[in-house]
Amino acid sequence: MSSLRVEAIDVFYGDVQAVWNISFQVEAGEIVTLVGANGAGKTTTLRTLAGLLRPRAGHILFDGKDVAGLPANELVARGIVLIPEARQLWPGMSVRDNLEMGAYTRAARAERHRTMQSVLEMFPILQKRLTQNAGTLSGGEQQMCAIGRGLMARPRLLMLDEPALGLAPMLVRQVFAALKEINGRGVTLLLVEQNVQHALRLAHRAYVLETGRVTLEGTGAALMDDARVRQRFLGEAGL
Amino acid sequence: MERLASVLLSSVLSAGLYATMAYGLAVIYGVMRIINLAHAGLMMLAAYVTLALNTRFGLDPFLSLLVVAPLFFCFGVLLDLTLIRRLPQGGNAPSMQSLLLLFGLWLVLQNLAYVVWGGDTQAILTPYTMSSVPLLGERYGVPLLLVFGVSVLSLLGLNFMLRRSFLGRAIRAVTQNRDAALLSGVNAARISAVAFGLGTAFAAIAGTMLSTLYAFTPDFGRSFLLKAFCIIVLGGLESFTGVAIGALVLALIENLMAAYTSIPTSFQDAISFSLLVLVLVVAPTGLPALFRSFSRRAVAR
């Protein structure tokens, strides 16, 4: 099982800083969630960890090795996989091709038939959709396909950016159940979610991000009881 | 009626070549989001290489494709590794730097051809250059039919590669959603090199085929680049069928004009250029997008 240590990273878009001196860690086998309002820098953080953005300062240690600044394909090969915001499937490719392309790295490709089988067991609906273009799927099916594609890469650390966004409550529960199962199989999870209540309940530990900085951290249960969190994210009126 | 049938046949025959020509541009744009302005120069260069292989070794121009296509694939990869790769990356529209670089490359190729082969008009003659076969009451040149056959074969081959191989699917994945491809472990730099190689190879296939139909000079290819632009504006740059539809529409318009109006064929370029402008005004996102929005409106009703 893999661990992640983020040490004081700064991330910029051009000259504009979006992430300020953020540090956190995800221990091997843990589920950690980053919560925060829109624009807090959650997506930026995940995209940096996945190698789509480069941190201007700081270190990213994956299983003890500094991986900051490595290109995305190199990170995927090491087991860091991001399921991006808004699914980002290939709309003109079949569900089967979307899943198979998830297993692009050499190691994942060798195992792809077996991985595919376990993905289809987890999301049986995809079995019926295999030959359909991904662009024709419903929102829930698209999210399952996106998670399935991420699993096809055989991740050691799986990062998810708002996997429950726009889904009906029943599907949200199904997605969170799947995440729990994936974690049970030994995959370390880093989850970003607007659905704070679900996320805190699932996560072992959580960090609160505000305007690009970590402002609070604690176990999921502790943050659930924190007055500031309740007021800001769980819809409780302030006193 | 018979006349219309032969117009349709002629259109389909030229559409094959047009699609081959345009697909080279489309595959490069899809992956790299740059417009290969050097396309015409590459077609011209391939015509001269075909001529050289023909005069030196007596190699048949169609057979020489087996040499020319791989050669230009490598040339394209080399161009990417040495030049294109240095351009600023990212962004969804072709950068000014990429346009200037590739336009400059075209000029360099052109001047190189002037130095090596001079400015005289060249042509490749084969035993079958002048032969023709009767079809639907008209006679069609054997080279034209061979060009159509080769076009269809190379497009089918490319399509098969794009759908069946991991490399081909990676090319489509980068075209449809670059970030998602990167996140699946695709090495974007490698795929870009392959795409530029493929685009260059398709420019070369088109150039070799054109050299069996037309005489050429180092300026050769300009009007065909214009046609290719017209096709991709008509069909959109991102889909295989779009390119095919664009090619067919352009070929149909040209052939209908030639058959039913007295506009001289020397005005053909003016036709494709007017069409280009017209489409940009009426349907700037291309015909497929226009059809899609029509059918969506029809469904909504």
Ligand SMILES: Nc1ncnc2c1ncn2[C@@H]1O[C@H](COP(=O)(O)OP(=O)(O)O)[C@@H](O)[C@H]1O
């Ligand atoms: N592509 C971009 N270019 C410039 N600024 C951006 C870009 N993406 C996000 N930002 C800015 O970075 C900050 C963090 O955004 P983001 O990471 O998307 O937040 P979150 O995912 O928490 O909603 C915001 O202020 C946002 O406006």
Ligand SMILES: [Mg+2]
């Ligand atoms: Mg976000």
